[in-house]
Amino acid sequence: MSIRIENIAKVFGGFQALSPLNLEVEKGEMIGLLGPSGSGKTTLLRIIAGLEGADAGRIYFHDRDVTHVHARDRRVGFVFQNYALFRHMTVAENVAFGLDVLDKKQRPNRQEIKARVAQLLETVQLSHLAKRYPQQLSGGQKQRIALARALATKPEVLLLDEPFGALDAKVRKELRRWLRSLHDELGFTSIFVTHDQDEALELSDRVVVMSNGKIEQVDDPVQLYAKPASQFVFDFLGNVNVLDVNYSAGKWTNGEAFLTPPHEDSPTQNGKLFIRSHELSLSALKNNTASLPVDIISINPVGSDVRVDVQPVGWGDGKIWECKLSHSELRHLALERGARVYAAPRVAYFFAEGNSADPVVIHWPFIKEQALDFTI
Numbered sequence: 001m002s003i004r005i006e007n008i009a010k011v012f013g014g015f016q017a018l019s020p021l022n023l024e025v026e027k028g029e030m031i032g033l034l035g036p037s038g039s040g041k042t043t044l045l046r047i048i049a050g051l052e053g054a055d056a057g058r059i060y061f062h063d064r065d066v067t068h069v070h071a072r073d074r075r076v077g078f079v080f081q082n083y084a085l086f087r088h089m090t091v092a093e094n095v096a097f098g099l100d101v102l103d104k105k106q107r108p109n110r111q112e113i114k115a116r117v118a119q120l121l122e123t124v125q126l127s128h129l130a131k132r133y134p135q136q137l138s139g140g141q142k143q144r145i146a147l148a149r150a151l152a153t154k155p156e157v158l159l160l161d162e163p164f165g166a167l168d169a170k171v172r173k174e175l176r177r178w179l180r181s182l183h184d185e186l187g188f189t190s191i192f193v194t195h196d197q198d199e200a201l202e203l204s205d206r207v208v209v210m211s212n213g214k215i216e217q218v219d220d221p222v223q224l225y226a227k228p229a230s231q232f233v234f235d236f237l238g239n240v241n242v243l244d245v246n247y248s249a250g251k252w253t254n255g256e257a258f259l260t261p262p263h264e265d266s267p268t269q270n271g272k273l274f275i276r277s278h279e280l281s282l283s284a285l286k287n288n289t290a291s292l293p294v295d296i297i298s299i300n301p302v303g304s305d306v307r308v309d310v311q312p313v314g315w316g317d318g319k320i321w322e323c324k325l326s327h328s329e330l331r332h333l334a335l336e337r338g339a340r341v342y343a344a345p346r347v348a349y350f351f352a353e354g355n356s357a358d359p360v361v362i363h364w365p366f367i368k369e370q371a372l373d374f375t376i
């Protein structure tokens with residue numbers, strides 16, 4: 001089922017929770033709504049479900065205008081963060097609930113309901129727990145049951161509000177993979193809310209980044225990461241260092257630091273450089289292209305990478321910068337806490353002063369470390 005959102009807006013008591021926004025979701029797509037707390041993700045999801053009315057705009061499911069259609073009649077499955085299972089019902093009864101309450105004309109007979117519940121429990125791989133009560137389940141199991149319950153009426157659209165928010169990191173990861181394969185196997189259209197960047201990037205066909213009730217960017221995860229359209233998206237995706245720079249005499253400067261734009265057509269203005277932690281190198285030597293002296297504060301192995309936190313010396317706004325290295329780079333550089341080294345970007349995204357969107361991507365040519373050994 002495709003979904004079209006046209007100029008949907010929502011005000012809560014004078015507060016504009018959603019500014020008029022548009023979004024098209026293709027049949028079978030999995031969309032992640034990503035944004036900070038209060039950006040309007042849940043409100044948008046609830047409006048799509050029909051649990052909340054919009055103040056303006058229209059919503060279409062395929063070609064059908066469902067703007068004023070009751071939630072019950074939209075054929076939408078909804079999964080909440082807090083499971084919302086009925087405590088007094090067994091797992092099987094919980095899954096059957098959506099079918100039991102259908103009106104007589106639509107309700108399958110008792111045998112059919114039993115067979116459908118058995119099939120759903122098999123789908124979510126929890127057949128052996130059919131007779132248990134929710135309080136006898138783990139968080140991950142509860143959430144799978146909540147999913148089975150949402151799927152009982154064969155919805156064509158599945159809406160999930162922070163479905164894995166209450167689970168620990170390992171279970172979260174397993175359930176993400178499992179949800180994605182279920183989505184692909186059953187072919188429904190899914191929209192889920194998250195404020196976890198990794199979750200959005202890993203699960204979604206496209207990510208909708210929201211802030212202050214507006215859509216900042218809609219893109220597939222690779223594009224979103226490669227080309228964040230605005231400073232907000234950059235900041236929100238994380239792991240980025242920001243440098244305010246003034247341009248004069250062929251250099252960008254900030255305090256005692258400087259960087260030379262690498263190409264003739266590089267922007268020659270004041271602005272901000274956004275530098276991702278894995279695109280920043282550290283060296284014991286300075287060079288005439290970049291001089292960003294830093295002191296190493298800590299060296300933290302994080303899985304397959306090492307995060308080195310550094311304190312800018314004589315430049316910056318007091319914030320600590322992050323640099324991500326591989327373990328072998330770290331060994332090669334022989335870095336130690338407290339040492340003075342020099343940071344240099346390999347890639348930066350330049351936002352001209354007063355311009356918070358459409359950055360210019362700047363690549364510095366690779367310089368062999370031996371070639372860096374000269375004084376400036």
Ligand SMILES: Nc1ncnc2c1ncn2[C@@H]1O[C@H](COP(=O)(O)OP(=O)(O)OP(=O)(O)O)[C@@H](O)[C@H]1O
Pocket residue numbers: 012013017035036037038039040041042043044193195
């Ligand atoms: N029923 C309501 N009455 C008044 N204000 C509301 C209501 N529901 C939401 N809001 C406000 O609308 C804004 C958007 O809320 P919403 O729940 O959609 O954000 P969100 O992005 O889902 O946030 P979170 O990640 O914290 O759940 C918030 O400022 C919230 O306080």
